[in-house]
Every structure is written in structure tokens, then in C-alpha cells.
Amino acid sequence: MFKYVYSLVFCIILGISPSFSQHTEEHAAATTAGHEEEKFDIGGMIMHHIADEHGWEFTHGVKLPLPIILYTADRGIEVFSSSRLDHGQVYNDYKNEHEHIVRVNADGTVNEAIHPMDFSITKNVATLMLGALLLILIFTSVSKGYVQNKGKAPKGIQSFLEPLIVYMRDEVVKPSIGKNYGKYFPYLLTLFFFIFINNLLGLLPGGANLTGNIAITLVLALITFLITNLSANKYYWKHILLPNTPKWMWVIMIPVEVVGVLMKPLSLMIRLFANITAGHIIMLSLFGLIFIFKSWAVAPAIGVFALFMSAIELLVAFLQAFIFTLLTSMYIGSAIEEHHAEEHH
Known part of the structure; x- marks a missing residue:
């Protein structure tokens, strides 16, 4: 089914804004002479929304608890709801300190002797599962369509996705x-639509910043690195380890070529991470301006600009998936390329 792994899409275009849960704490009180507004922490608000967390907060006060799964040598595996640790609560001697679960002593201090291994289903993990489920459901349907409509015009979702499948195959x-x-087409389609679908899910209200998580982009880049270099032929390695230059230059050329091999996946990792995260930061910063100016008068102008940026983000969601897949295809192509005719001279 994953041979045709493809896109989710424009049925979720209506949710084009990233999740915002504006913290109403900016109006908190607290001085001896009277009530004074607390300064709005836009940096904290932005980091809160682009970071992973043990619960899934859709908006302020609306949070879906997720399972916390911990392992310690003295207690083994423990499973409980993330709601047990909300608002700094302590449960079974565990406490959530900035999304890091720690064991605490009776006096509330961190027990440095015990370091729980955290296998929890966080917001990013839950989004990862949701994206995988969408891929399976959508492309199982597409696969059945190819079987049932063999020799006929495509119907339904198959007709919507087939032009994109053919474009990726023939043009990329x-x-x-x-x-x-x-041999590589199933992986490349899976890669494209995994990134594309999760980019779009991240634009929905309450969506997670999955493809803006550097751990996710690192794994995607690592898979590309392994496929590229394990598939490489002898000419590829000869070009890197025995370049066609005078031997006295090898001391310069070989390190340069090796660094180039490592820089390719590194560039894939950083490009996707940086572009997706930057888009979320821009959108959150725009909405944060309303609270910085402490006036709803600026809201209409910011709303119009945010709508424009949301449209740009939809384009970026596609472009980043496309670029990642295109560059991966080019890296694989250069690794399996046959001996150049000019090298015979």
C-alpha cells in the first residue's frame, strides 16, 4: 500500500492557522499597593507551543491527557495519565519539570540518584501515530481503487491523488x-507524503510541530543517508576515496568529499526543521503582538497579515516536502549513477 503513499490534503485547508492558546496570565495581578498587569512573555508563549509536551493542549484550558510511560530499575514500568502531573502536581513521587519527568523526594527536591526512562506518548508521538494512520487509511483506499478500476478512469480519491503521483514519478x-x-520510488513517495501530511497537520489549530522537531528531521535525514550510501556503486566511492586528481591533492580532496557526504543529510535535516519552525514562530509572534500592544485595535490588521502568512505556510508545507524528496532523489541518483563516458578518456 505504501508504494503509492500519498497526500492528505485540502480537506484540512480550513484549519490553516497553527495552534494558539493565548495565556490569559498576562492579566495577572500582584502588588502590595494594588493590581498591576504582569508583562506578557511572548518568548515563553512561543516556546511553549512549538515544543513537545506530555499532554495535548488544543487551546487554553482544553487539554487531552496522554499516557505517561516510565521505567525505573526499582519500580519497573509505570503507566498513568499526564493529567496527574498538571500544574506542578506530584504523583507517585514523580513531577513534570518543563516536560522532563523527575523523581522527587518527600521534601519536593529532585532525587538525583534516580533517572526515569521516559517512553511516554507525547504530543509529537501522538501526531506521528495520527499521521501514520491517515497514510494507511488514505492509501489503502487508493490501492483498492487501482485494483478495482484497472483499465478504467480513476474515481474518488484516486482521481485526486493520481496526478500528483504521476508528477512525482515522471518529473522528480x-x-x-x-x-x-x-526500486526507490515507494520510499520516496512515502517520504514526500509523510512530510507533507504532517506539515499540514501542524497548521491545524491545536496541531503539533512534528516536522519542526529536529529529532524527526534527523531520523528522516539518517534514513536517506543510509539508503544513499548503502546503494552506492563503486564509481561513487572511487570518486570520494580516490578522486580523479593528482595524488598530491588527495590530502585535500578526500576530506572535502567525505565532509560533502556528511553535509548532504545535515542540510536536509536543518532545512526542514528551520523552515517549519520559523513559520510557526512567525505566526505565533503575530498573534502575540495583540497582547504586547494590549489593544484589540491592532487585531484586524494582524489578522489580515496572519491570513496571508497562513497561505504562505500552505505553500511552504508542500515545498518543503517536495524539496526534501527531490534532493533525496538526486543524492540517490548520484550514488547509483553508472560510469561516465568522459572518464574513459
Whole structure:
């Protein structure tokens, strides 16, 4: 089914804004002479929303508890709801300190001798599962459509996705890899639609910043790195380890080529992480301006600009998936490319 792994899409376009849960604490009180407004912490608000967390907060006061799964040598595996640790509560001697679960002593201090291993279902993990479920449901349907409509015009979701599948095959993967593209096509389609769907899910109200999490982009880049270099032929490695230059230059060229091999996945990782995270930061900053100015008079102008930025974010969601897949195709193509004719001279 994943051979045709493809896109979610424009049925969720209506939710084009990232999640905002404006903290109403900016109006908190607290001085001896009277009540004074607390300064709005826009940096804290932004970091709160782009970071992972043990619960899934859709808006202020609306939070979906997620399972916390911990392992310690003295207690083994423990499972309980993340709501047990909300608002700094202590449960079973555990406390959530800035999304890091720690064991505490009776006096409330952190027990430095015990370091729980955290296997919890966090917001990003739950989004990862949701994205995988959507991929399975959508492309199982597409796969059945190909079987049932064999020799006929595509129908339903198949007709919506087929032009994009054909475009990725004929305009991206095949030109980049060549005649052996079929071996890598299922992975590249899966890669494209995994990134694309999760980019779109991140734009929904309450959505998680999954593809803006550097751990996720690191794993995607690592998979590309392994496939590229494990598939590479002898000409690829000869170009890197025995470059076609005078031998006295090898001391310079070989380290440069090796660094180039490592920089390719690094650039994939940082590009996706930085662009998606930057988009969320811009949107959250725009809405934070309303609370910085402490006036709803600026809201209409900010709303119009935010709507424009949301449209840009939809484009970025597609472009980042496309660029990641295109570059991966090019890296694989260069690794399996046959001996150049000019090298015979």
C-alpha cells in the first residue's frame, strides 16, 4: 500500500492557522499597593507551543491527557495519565519539570540518584501515530481503487491523488535516479507524503510541530543517508576515496568529499526543521503582538497579515516536502549513477 503513499490534503485547508492558546496570565495581578498587569512573555508563549509536551493542549484550558510511560530499575514500568502531573502536581513521587519527568523526594527536591526512562506518548508521538494512520487509511483506499478500476478512469480519491503521483514519478524521481527508479520510488513517495501530511497537520489549530522537531528531521535525514550510501556503486566511492586528481591533492580532496557526504543529510535535516519552525514562530509572534500592544485595535490588521502568512505556510508545507524528496532523489541518483563516458578518456 505504501508504494503509492500519498497526500492528505485540502480537506484540512480550513484549519490553516497553527495552534494558539493565548495565556490569559498576562492579566495577572500582584502588588502590595494594588493590581498591576504582569508583562506578557511572548518568548515563553512561543516556546511553549512549538515544543513537545506530555499532554495535548488544543487551546487554553482544553487539554487531552496522554499516557505517561516510565521505567525505573526499582519500580519497573509505570503507566498513568499526564493529567496527574498538571500544574506542578506530584504523583507517585514523580513531577513534570518543563516536560522532563523527575523523581522527587518527600521534601519536593529532585532525587538525583534516580533517572526515569521516559517512553511516554507525547504530543509529537501522538501526531506521528495520527499521521501514520491517515497514510494507511488514505492509501489503502487508493490501492483498492487501482485494483478495482484497472483499465478504467480513476474515481474518488484516486482521481485526486493520481496526478500528483504521476508528477512525482515522471518529473522528480525518474529524471533524478534514472532507469532504476522503481526500486526507490515507494520510499520516496512515502517520504514526500509523510512530510507533507504532517506539515499540514501542524497548521491545524491545536496541531503539533512534528516536522519542526529536529529529532524527526534527523531520523528522516539518517534514513536517506543510509539508503544513499548503502546503494552506492563503486564509481561513487572511487570518486570520494580516490578522486580523479593528482595524488598530491588527495590530502585535500578526500576530506572535502567525505565532509560533502556528511553535509548532504545535515542540510536536509536543518532545512526542514528551520523552515517549519520559523513559520510557526512567525505566526505565533503575530498573534502575540495583540497582547504586547494590549489593544484589540491592532487585531484586524494582524489578522489580515496572519491570513496571508497562513497561505504562505500552505505553500511552504508542500515545498518543503517536495524539496526534501527531490534532493533525496538526486543524492540517490548520484550514488547509483553508472560510469561516465568522459572518464574513459
